Amino acid sequence: MGANETRQQIVDVADRLFYEHGFEATSFADIAKDVGLSRGNFYYHFKTKDEILDAVIERRMANTRAMLGAWEQDTESPTDRIRSFVHILIANRMKIMAHGCPVGTLCNELAKLDHTAKGDAARLFSLFRDWLARQFIALGRAANADALALHILMRSQGVATLATALRDEDFIRREVADMEAWLLAQCPAASLTHPRQLS
Template sequence: MASKGEKTRSDIIVCAKNLFYQRGYEATSFTDIVNASGFFRGNIYHYFKTKDEILEAVIQQRQTDIRTGLAYWDAQYADPKARLNAFVSMVARSSELTEYGCPIGSLNTELGKERRELQDEARVLFDLFRHWLAQQFVALGYEDKAETMSLHLLGRAQGIAVIAQVYHDADVLKRETQMLAEWVREL
């Protein structure tokens, strides 16, 4: 069983993950995390020395979340197209997308400007999906185009997320993801 400290640590990470997503990394203050988590300042400092360190832990957590999700899809669906559909469905079903955009995309967009060291870690979140999607394209017989197709699909999903958030519009999210599902179907 996990120690008490493990739980405290992961509680802090969950709080920070939500705040970074909903407000952005720069816009989230250390005090915001203190208030939202309910812990005392010094207590949080015991686990993380800086805000940057919290972000690193959040990114680690997101990596774990994604690996778990991809493994679940691997177990759930044998057919590569069914797996690609699972990916598109995830985008279509995410109601928070119209509020805060894609958690991975918006994080990379922010960090990619002038926090490159941190973006190097956040980019891994894209790589996880990228490699997994490429595997599906390979399985469908697109060996030599798998990587470019994977980036294309990721890009389409990101574009949908941006527009859906800009207009805070669930309809455009639905419409565009249907088009993306159509693209998968025609493979």
């Protein structure tokens, strides 16, 4: 395995461990063990855990941009694009019930630690916020697009938090259905071009 592949594997493993166990609770040794590297080889790629955190945040930013870009390309209706965002709660329900929202949990932990990367992690929320606002603008709600974007972002975070506490899949499905009803109420002229089942 080449150096680039090894570095990417380290970031992938760190991303998973930070999500499942938390940034502070995950050590260099934990990551090195899962990757299968000696500490000496590990330090060749990353000197500090903060360097790994920066790489994890950048990886998440890139993955989020790719996901949002795919929704833009594959879905014509802004309403359906917003529904794609809401449906993350169902698509990732098992992980969310076990560990919470990966964005929210990381931002909360770094804020509590007053970590220098807390602002960088929060850019993930900004990415979703700006994208959602653009969808509401496309739906003719330019005057309050940002407020609507923040509302649905806040709602999804609340659902994720309670889903982790309650471990109740039915709760997630009910809340997603309610968010969809709210969305249609905001944009009554909009139609769902591709209605889908909650699977």
